[in-house]
Amino acid sequence: MVTFVVIYIAYRLIKININSVIVLVEEEVFNNVIYEHQGIIWKVCRTFFRNEEDQKDLFQDILYKLWKARDSFRGQSKISTWVYRVSINQAIDKSRKAKSSRTILIEPEEIKDESSQRTQSKFDIEALYMAIDQLKPLEKALIMLYLNQESYKQISEVMGISEKNVSVKLVRIKERLKKFYQKISSYDE
Amino acid sequence: MNKDIIDEIWQRQELPSYQRFSIDDIKSYKENLSTGIVSSRLRLIRFDSITKTVVMTGYIALLFIGNFTILKLGLTGLVVIGGILLILRNRKLRNKINRLDTSKDVLGLLIDKYTTINQYYNEFILSYSFTNPFLVLAGFQFYQLYKYHADKLDILLTDPVIYLFLLAAFLVSYLPQRVLYTKELKELEYILDSKDDETSEKIQMIRIKQRRRLYVLVFTLIALIGIGALLTILFMLR
Numbered sequence: 001m002v003t004f005v006v007i008y009i010a011y012r013l014i015k016i017n018i019n020s021v022i023v024l025v026e027e028e029v030f031n032n033v034i035y036e037h038q039g040i041i042w043k044v045c046r047t048f049f050r051n052e053e054d055q056k057d058l059f060q061d062i063l064y065k066l067w068k069a070r071d072s073f074r075g076q077s078k079i080s081t082w083v084y085r086v087s088i089n090q091a092i093d094k095s096r097k098a099k100s101s102r103t104i105l106i107e108p109e110e111i112k113d114e115s116s117q118r119t120q121s122k123f124d125i126e127a128l129y130m131a132i133d134q135l136k137p138l139e140k141a142l143i144m145l146y147l148n149q150e151s152y153k154q155i156s157e158v159m160g161i162s163e164k165n166v167s168v169k170l171v172r173i174k175e176r177l178k179k180f181y182q183k184i185s186s187y188d189e
Numbered sequence: 190m191n192k193d194i195i196d197e198i199w200q201r202q203e204l205p206s207y208q209r210f211s212i213d214d215i216k217s218y219k220e221n222l223s224t225g226i227v228s229s230r231l232r233l234i235r236f237d238s239i240t241k242t243v244v245m246t247g248y249i250a251l252l253f254i255g256n257f258t259i260l261k262l263g264l265t266g267l268v269v270i271g272g273i274l275l276i277l278r279n280r281k282l283r284n285k286i287n288r289l290d291t292s293k294d295v296l297g298l299l300i301d302k303y304t305t306i307n308q309y310y311n312e313f314i315l316s317y318s319f320t321n322p323f324l325v326l327a328g329f330q331f332y333q334l335y336k337y338h339a340d341k342l343d344i345l346l347t348d349p350v351i352y353l354f355l356l357a358a359f360l361v362s363y364l365p366q367r368v369l370y371t372k373e374l375k376e377l378e379y380i381l382d383s384k385d386d387e388t389s390e391k392i393q394m395i396r397i398k399q400r401r402r403l404y405v406l407v408f409t410l411i412a413l414i415g416i417g418a419l420l421t422i423l424f425m426l427r
Contacts, residue, residue, distance in 0.1 A: 027212045035209055042204045063210060064218040066290055072292040082292055089291045089298050093227070096376050107246040125202045128195065137380050140296060160294025161388075174192070181195070 030070055034063060037083045044084070047132055047144040048091040059092055062087045077157055081118070084150075084158045088141045095137060124185070131180035139173045146170055227286055227302075230310065234286075237317045238279045244320060245272040247327040255330075255340030260424055264342070267417070268323055275316045280310050296381075300391055303377045306370070307399045312406060314370055318363035322355035329354075348419060 034041075041062050045055040065087050073082045132140055138159070156163045156176045194416065248265045282305075289301055334340055345351050381388055 030212070031209060035207060038207050039204055048204075060218040063215045067212070067215050069290075069292045072290060085294060086291050088295050089293075091293070092299070092380065096373075096380070121198075121201055124198045138295065138299075147196065149196075159297060160296035177195070183240050 014015045021052055026070070030067065033083070034066065034089065037080060040080060041087050043144060043148060044087040044091050045142075046129060047140050048137070050129060050133060058091055061094060065090050078154070080150075081154060081157050082147065092137045092141070098179055102153050123149050127184045128181060130184050134180045135173065135176065139169070139176075142166070142169055143173050143177060146174075222425070227289065230288055231283060232333050233317070234279050234313065237313075237320060238276050240320050240324065241272045241276055244327060245269050246321050247331070248323075249333075251327065251330050251340065255334050258342065260346075260421075261342055262305075263420065278316065281314055282289060285309060295298060296388065298382055299377065300388075300395075303374075303392070304395050306374055306377065310370060311399065311403065313341070314363065314366045315406070316408075317366065318359050321358040321362045325354055325358040328350070343425070346427065413414055 025140075026129065033096065041059060044062070045058045048059055049055045066083065069082075069086050073079070109150045132143060135143065142155065145158060150158075154165050161169075163175045205360065245268060248268045250259055252265045285305055287306065289298065293301070326345070329345055330340055330342060333345070379390070381392060
């Protein structure tokens with residue numbers, strides 16, 4: 001009887017320790033995934049929100065959603081696909097509630113006064129994001145994936161549309177994006 | 190302006206420096222999590238289930254307080270059975286909403302949300318709005334018991350003014366939810382709207398199914414109200 005109790009207690013202690021180790025390993029793995037894919041998450045945040053505070057809020061929301069959804073990753077797709085899906089889904093959900101807040105573009109006169117390449121680069125990326133901001137949410141997600149140089153196969157897996165559909169949509173979106181970008185950056189001339 | 194330039198601009202952008210996050214920090218973000226549409230709907234469904242439980246308890250209490258009449262028994266039966274069925278339906282809707290998987294592909298999740306809101310949430314708004322009139326009616330009965338020490342349900346039901354109160358109670362719940370629901374549906378339709386035949390067909394199918402469910406629901410409600418009115422008239426003519 002005593003032996004049985006001792007064995008049972010030992011079993012429970014080992015189980016608790018194993019669970020703790022599993023949790024620690026799980027946390028470490030999750031941390032590594034987030035660390036490696038932060039760039040993706042930041043680009044999603046910037047694509048959907050122009051205001052820096054909103055971007056930071058969305059970033060935190062996405063981290064929390066990724067943590068909650070960690071059990072849903074079954075290894076049937078790439079980790080980056082999973083990260084993209086959760087991030088874009090959360091971004092679309094949040095952007096439906098928020099009113100679009102537009103960043104004021106740096107005035108061309110300010111850029112002309114400062115000839116630094118860095119400021120011009122900042123203007124260019126802001127203009128590009130403002131052009132992307134004119135698109136609908138699914139179009140924003142598509143163009144962001146495309147600009148991140150993801151394959152059509154990956155884009156199709158993230159978005160849930162066929163590769164042919166991805167190709168057709170991207171042609172239309174790129175045309176519109178070029179028009180918007182040219183319109184916005186023509187203020188610089 | 191060409192693709193290479195846009196690509197170059199995109200690749201050149203500066204991102205915040207990479208950092209490590211502790212799991213405790215990530216868990217604490219839950220408090221700051223913006224209340225999405227899904228979580229606010231879940232709260233409303235929970236609130237409705239609690240309200241329905243309170244209403245059912247009130248009617249059961251009224252059955253044992255004051256005069257025991259067949260009319261009261263019938264009304265209590267209707268409220269309790271209806272309440273239980275609708276609470277079970279609420280539970281089904283909550284499970285459905287909880288099963289929305291954020292790691293699903295983007296379009297798939299949007300279509301799931303659209304289906305849930307279009308089909309099931311539409312019915313929920315009606316069920317939620319019907320709770321208030323019964324709450325008001327129970328309130329009137331309790332008031333009568335308190336003031337006149339008598340439960341005059343049959344007199345209440347023959348007074349046309351009471352129906353105005355019941356209608357107002359229904360509309361006060363129904364109209365704001367209906368406006369919000371229509372707005373959300375339109376937002377989702379705007380996001381999903383594309384020149385893509387695949388998606389448009391799916392949306393059309395969902396709309397057709399929803400219309401059918403609505404017809405069945407409306408006819409069922411009309412039939413129940415008609416039966417209720419007939420029984421009330423028969424009782425009064427007795």
